[in-house]
Amino acid sequence: MSRRDEILDVAVAVLEEEGPDALTMRELATRMGIRAPSLYKHVRDKDDILAGVQERALIALAQHLAAAGPGLAGLADAYRSWARAHPRLYEVATRRPLARERIAPGVEAAAAAPIVAAAGGDAHLARALWALAHGLVDLELSDRFPPGADLDATWRTALRGFEPPPSPTRS
Amino acid sequence: MSRRDEILDVAVAVLEEEGPDALTMRELATRMGIRAPSLYKHVRDKDDILAGVQERALIALAQHLAAAGPGLAGLADAYRSWARAHPRLYEVATRRPLARERIAPGVEAAAAAPIVAAAGGDAHLARALWALAHGLVDLELSDRFPPGADLDATWRTALRGFEPPPSPTRS
């Protein structure tokens, strides 16, 4: 494993255990048993580390979505549950511009694929679904909904507009 | 005007003109012709300033939404256009937890009111609409959509799920 990958491992650990404020070059170095300036031999700067974390987060999210239960509801559950399990990673994955030059091609597409599939290949519908899920998650993670709000019900209402019409069942 | 309000004026100006990195206590003080430590006689800390900016941003957004054109499309246009005109303020307004103790009661409700009205009073539907608009705006402001994507079309697709069914017109 490259030294850069070791740094990213530690960065993810710090982020999840202690939050973004603790993610300093000195903290990373201390955990690795070296001094902060030494990190610069393996990464360009702190932003390079965040781009690496973003890439890892997108890969993990993509895997989680690919294993989702069936239907739009299954996908939505997978999206929300991953974000709630990894709120700091979700933030790094979505709140900063995509580091398109630093992230391996295909990562973005892999994360998007299950959503595009759920949208039947309609790119606009896929973006709308993604935005809806992201908006719900982002506002929930930022504690913007009134305390005690029934967010399960909010998700059901939100998805209703996008469900395929129920297939007529023979009675 | 209180000294605190003057500080908030300057904070909003710095944020919109130079971005969040330039919003330092020293920069605020310099613009006011004083030294950074003097600010602490008028605000508790930097977070107090951000809470004040958040409150102002919500008030401005609420006013803009209240003056929106008719229908869901008019409201959506108003939401998106305000966010694009004031991206830094939009960020402060939505990306941080609501400073419920520091913000005048009613501000949150005023911002929500036009959305709740468009949802016909259905709180879950209102939250879903808000999340959809927020998600679209947040991803656009973070440059997460592919360059060149037709976001007008994405918005139309997104809102389609929530439009009231077209009233049958006599032919």
Add this chain to the structure above:
DNA sequence: ACCTGAACACCGTTCAAGT
């Protein structure tokens, strides 16, 4: 009441130097 100078405990980052 309002402001200041000096200081503290931090940041990210550079660079010459060591092994």
Add this chain to the structure above:
DNA sequence: ACCTGAACACCGTTCAAGT
């Protein structure tokens, strides 16, 4: 190839002191 010590230009914040 990898790491270090010292330093630089910043942060937010505290506090005794001045008017």
